[in-house]
Amino acid sequence: MTKRQIGFLGILLSPGALWILLFFLIPSLLIVVYSFLDRQTGGGVLWSFSTDAYVKLFTPNPNSPIINDFVIIFLRSFWWALLTTIICLILGYPLAFFIAQQSTAVKSMLIFLVMIPFWTNFLVRTYAWKFILNNNGLLNTLLHGLGLPRIPIINTPTAVLIGLVYGSLPFMVLPLYASIEKFDYTLVEAAQDLGANYFKVFSKIFLPLTMPGVVAGSVLVFIPVVGQYVVPTILGGGKVAMLGNILAQQFGSAMNWPFGSAIAVIFMILLMFGILIYFYFEREEETV
Amino acid sequence: MTNIDVELVDVTKRFGDFEAVKNISLQIQQGEFFSLLGPSGCGKTTNLRMIAGFELPSEGEIYLKGQPVGQLPPFKRNVNTVFQNYALFPHMTIADNVGFGLEMKKLPKAEVKQRVNDTLELVRLPNLGERKPRQLSGGQQQRVALARALVNRPDVLLLDEPLSALDLKLRKAMQLELKELQNKLGITFIFVTHDQEEAMTMSDRIAVMDHGVVLQVGTPTEIYENPATRFVADFIGETNFLPCTVVGCDNGIATVRLGEIAQINAACDAQLPAGQEATVIIRPEKINIHPTRPDDATADTIFAGKVAESVYIGTDTRFAVTLADNATVNVRHQNVSVDDPLTHVRAGDTVYLSWQSAAARVLTA
Numbered sequence: 001m002t003k004r005q006i007g008f009l010g011i012l013l014s015p016g017a018l019w020i021l022l023f024f025l026i027p028s029l030l031i032v033v034y035s036f037l038d039r040q041t042g043g044g045v046l047w048s049f050s051t052d053a054y055v056k057l058f059t060p061n062p063n064s065p066i067i068n069d070f071v072i073i074f075l076r077s078f079w080w081a082l083l084t085t086i087i088c089l090i091l092g093y094p095l096a097f098f099i100a101q102q103s104t105a106v107k108s109m110l111i112f113l114v115m116i117p118f119w120t121n122f123l124v125r126t127y128a129w130k131f132i133l134n135n136n137g138l139l140n141t142l143l144h145g146l147g148l149p150r151i152p153i154i155n156t157p158t159a160v161l162i163g164l165v166y167g168s169l170p171f172m173v174l175p176l177y178a179s180i181e182k183f184d185y186t187l188v189e190a191a192q193d194l195g196a197n198y199f200k201v202f203s204k205i206f207l208p209l210t211m212p213g214v215v216a217g218s219v220l221v222f223i224p225v226v227g228q229y230v231v232p233t234i235l236g237g238g239k240v241a242m243l244g245n246i247l248a249q250q251f252g253s254a255m256n257w258p259f260g261s262a263i264a265v266i267f268m269i270l271l272m273f274g275i276l277i278y279f280y281f282e283r284e285e286e287t288v
Numbered sequence: 289m290t291n292i293d294v295e296l297v298d299v300t301k302r303f304g305d306f307e308a309v310k311n312i313s314l315q316i317q318q319g320e321f322f323s324l325l326g327p328s329g330c331g332k333t334t335n336l337r338m339i340a341g342f343e344l345p346s347e348g349e350i351y352l353k354g355q356p357v358g359q360l361p362p363f364k365r366n367v368n369t370v371f372q373n374y375a376l377f378p379h380m381t382i383a384d385n386v387g388f389g390l391e392m393k394k395l396p397k398a399e400v401k402q403r404v405n406d407t408l409e410l411v412r413l414p415n416l417g418e419r420k421p422r423q424l425s426g427g428q429q430q431r432v433a434l435a436r437a438l439v440n441r442p443d444v445l446l447l448d449e450p451l452s453a454l455d456l457k458l459r460k461a462m463q464l465e466l467k468e469l470q471n472k473l474g475i476t477f478i479f480v481t482h483d484q485e486e487a488m489t490m491s492d493r494i495a496v497m498d499h500g501v502v503l504q505v506g507t508p509t510e511i512y513e514n515p516a517t518r519f520v521a522d523f524i525g526e527t528n529f530l531p532c533t534v535v536g537c538d539n540g541i542a543t544v545r546l547g548e549i550a551q552i553n554a555a556c557d558a559q560l561p562a563g564q565e566a567t568v569i570i571r572p573e574k575i576n577i578h579p580t581r582p583d584d585a586t587a588d589t590i591f592a593g594k595v596a597e598s599v600y601i602g603t604d605t606r607f608a609v610t611l612a613d614n615a616t617v618n619v620r621h622q623n624v625s626v627d628d629p630l631t632h633v634r635a636g637d638t639v640y641l642s643w644q645s646a647a648a649r650v651l652t653a
Contacts, residue, residue, distance in 0.1 A: 190375035192362040194389035208379050
């Protein structure tokens with residue numbers, strides 16, 4: 001590259017680079033720095049080095065030798081995110097497959113239907129679920145009308161999981177659809193021709209070749225769900241907290257900014273592993 | 289008694305209201321190189337796909353080695369297919385592609401490896417086992433597709449226009465190589481193509497299809513020399529069609545009236561009633577052309593005509609000659625002698641055409 005070209009490239013890249021620096025890199029570094037400072041009562045930080053936040057995060061509860069409440073919330077958040085991802089995958093894979101089988105016109109209409117929820121605010125949609133799942137909500141009124149017992153579902157982990165799956169499903173279906181849609185079905189015939197039964201065709205041909213969609217969908221579902229705030233707040237009634245809830249709590253009512261920052265740092269480190277796995281699979285795909 | 293490998297009995301395939309294959313019956317013998325030839329949409333690929341098991345016949349039965357298989361899924365039939373676009377698995381290495389069928393049969397790993405290597409060597413692609421399909425050229429992918437099918441030692445190998453994606457030179461080489469491979473292995477090949485030259489080059493027998501129907505089954509010579517219908521005559525090679533009326537027919541020789549110009553004799557297969565409208569066909573290379581009225585004792589028919597066009601193409605010269613009743617006849621004259629007087633014939637000159645009665649045939653279909 002000539003000097004001139006480098007200069008030109010610099011001009012082209014600088015707005016993006018500046019954006020990332022200002023709104024991503026600096027805030028992230030700030031969080032890391034805050035997590036090593038002292039808390040100030042009433043919010044904010046004192047500019048003196050301290051590892052209190054991390055000590056608090058990793059100090060076990062006196063009554064249970066290893067785990068404290070925060071670790072439980074970490075584990076719960078990751079477990080629920082995993083559960084949500086698996087449920088979305090189980091629901092989304094056949095759905096994406098079904099959509100990909102349709103004629104072009106029907107396909108675009110179904111994809112349009114998958115995306116329609118995005119037209120309404122996520123908060124509003126989650127409140128709609130609250131109305132459905134409430135003790136006197138749509139579901140229980142219906143059950144009662146049919147002479148069946150009511151199910152207390154609101155403010156339970158089940159309600160939160162329903163909300164999480166509901167909100168994440170399109171993010172699973174769209175990348176799955178994209179990779180299933182470009183699948184070449186003569187490969188299925190080729191595999192059957194070579195003696196593969198329906199199960200083998202799926203496990204040896206169809207699944208490996210649509211794996212990029214599975215990985216992309218899983219990352220798009222898993223990462224946002226781990227830090228969910230809206231769904232556990234509204235459908236869990238504050239009784240089933242996730243990472244988003246304790247973060248909000250520490251920066252809000254608890255006014256412990258360094259501790260909130262420490263949680264965020266650990267959270268970021270853990271998620272980065274997920275992203276590394278994603279890039280690993282991306283690389284695999286390139287070598288196909 | 290010959291061994292019949294594949295038999296189709298009254299097979300019909302419908303897609304909705306459309307009949308892709310209409311009541312076809314075929315017998316293909318063990319070790320035969322059999323081609324299904326026809327224009328696109330004639331049902332030849334549907335036919336092949338029914339033998340493979342990708343389509344199930346709406347009516348009729350298919351037998352493989354005497355066993356009815358018409359309703360079996362593809363993975364329960366001992367036939368393998370080479371696909372038009374090769375359909376290699378992009379996420380597997382060449383060795384894994386070729387070994388796929390054996391792995392499905394749960395053969396021991398060492399045997400799979402041995403057979404994969406042997407087969408890759410057979411198709412002259414050794415040492416490429418670790419590559420991925422996309423790293424190979426079209427011709428190499430073609431060979432891998434062939435190896436992937438052959439490694440399973442199928443009773444019948446089905447080939448769906450496998451050479452159509454290759455360039456002409458490579459195609460010609462692969463035609464000979466396929467034929468050689470088939471001779472060596474003795475496996476029955478059923479080859480689908482729309483290229484009549486390809487079918488003629490490789491096949492022991494050809495079934496010519498059009499609109500879902502088999503029009504004729506025969507060796508390349510039979511199909512070229514004795515086409516059963518106008519369509520077959522037109523599809524295989526080049527032919528002149530002269531409308532005629534049957535005057536009489538006796539013992540394989542028909543007497544027909546060609547418009548107003550003449551009454552001639554020509555070969556015929558069936559007993560034809562007098563007065564029937566028919567067509568006389570004669571191949572361009574079977575017509576002799578002369579600058580002056582010939583004194584040819586072997587010729588049964590001699591016509592005068594005017595040259596409408598003459599095209600010199602090296603090995604031979606092609607003439608279009610207009611006869612007395614304005615019918616145009618194409619003639620191929622091989623350039624055998626150096627000082628041929630015909631090289632000086634120009635458009636508008638009068639020439640004389642002659643042929644033997646046996647070279648012309650009367651067709652009614």
